[in-house]
Amino acid sequence: MTRPFYLTTAIDYANGDPHLGHALEKIGADVIARWHRLRGEPVHFLMGMDEHGQKVHQAATAAGSEPGPWTDAISERFNTTWHRLHCSHDDWMRTTEPRHTRAVTALLERIQATSPSHLFQGEYEGLYCVGCEEFKQEGQLVEGKCAEHPSADLVPTRERNTFFRLSAWRDDILASIESGELRVEPAIRRNEILSVLRSGLQDISISRSRLPWGIPFPGSVDETVYVWFDALINYLSGTGYPDEGWDTLWPADLHVVGKGITRFHCIIWPAMLRAAGLPMPRMVWAHGYVQWDGAKVSKSEGTAVSLDEAVDRHGADALRWFLMREVGFEADGDFSFERFDARYASDLADGLGNLASRATAMLVKYRDGVVPESPPPTTLDDAAMALTQEYVTAMSTLALRDAAAAIGRLVSEADGFVSASAPWALAKAGDDDALDAVLAALARTLLRLALMAAPFMPEKAGALWAALGQHGGPEGQWARAERPEMAGMTVIKPENLFPKS
């Protein structure tokens, strides 16, 4: 059996509601997962929640609740939201689940066994930011506050706890990233990490005393595992670790994370794995942030852009499209309803949707919906083939925005082809051969478009797929985008794929 493509998103911190910033990451990862399934590869796609730590404890308490019920409710809300956005994760990992706790304990014990000197006792004193769940250095402060959480006070804290010898792994990790054993993309993120590594690493504290809401530190009575150390291990618990068979999924092929947490994923996490004698993940992709009129929409200082409102606007698929096509999965990008509306109208309603309508309407009108026998090539087939190749290249380098753009260009090519060949004139003139050639080429192009759009807009692509007389789903059918064959198949005109209110 082929080893599955194992990809993960970051697990979100259970202290608020899901918003657009979270959604970008989940959708981007979902597009990647669906792309692999489209090509017939087995996929294991993990998402989940990060539920331990001081901030969750505080949020629950402030809400007059207990951490347990509180995180149950939040976890449910997130997972429901992701399903509403058509995320196709195979598993949902909560760090409060026994299977995760077991994996954390097992990994720590394995580190202890493999690299005994890498866990040691120490004392730390510093200013702790509850929002970040980490200590801050003087130089990181802005007006005496944490730059990420200016509304919260920093807490002077002194703790005796367990340290992890992160510094020992600097050269190893540096070499791994430079050699490509651990790929860090896009390049700007890799440069940042390399620069951090070159300037040296500090050992880190990985336990917390006096904090009950966490996983008990193995061998200690009053310490819990530092929430970041805990959280990262979810990628391993998602494989079933330490039960037999976990290594059919590990190492992960791809961790999709936000640019703000690349260090945890590209330095601390690989070091943890190395210390345990386990392989590093193959790749970390750090996406940018969604901005709202230039302002950051973060998990912590969340700008109030209602995800529900955005979904209700034009539907989940349209939101997915907008985030991938305009906001992008690499650098930061802006979200606004004005831009969303414009994209919806031009790319989807007047673009893909209208093309599907006009092409299927002509097939029904002139040929009773039966795609005529008229093999390629036409000028449209040639253009479509080239764009299909561009799409493949873009998808395989995770240039999701470029891939989406290729879809838009194919729609334009097809519209131009219709105008240039004027099938209605061919019908009037009774030029059946020429009309057949045009209609057949359009049918092939719609099939391609349904397949290319499937990772981005699964519901709409599925509706188009069905209207083209295809059974089942597009999953596993990518080869047909490269050699589309539609002759003899019966198409119907679908309901408006993207209605204009």
Next chain:
RNA sequence: GGCUGGGUAGCUCAGCUGGUUAGAGCGCACGACUCAUAAUCGUGAGGUCGGGGGUUCGAGUCCCCCCCCAGCUACCA
């Protein structure tokens, strides 16, 4: 302060190792068509390529200085 990216038409962005009148999409104006969700197609207007020097026969594309934006980082998490 250091480092890394970026600053190209109103908006979103392409422009590899320097080479004819700087491109695309959206939006806008005008025209055409009628298969289609009043959709589509064509044409046009619109840019001193952040600013200033320099190298070159020739620079958006190389070098130097400056300005602005974003991020990372800085006498221990």
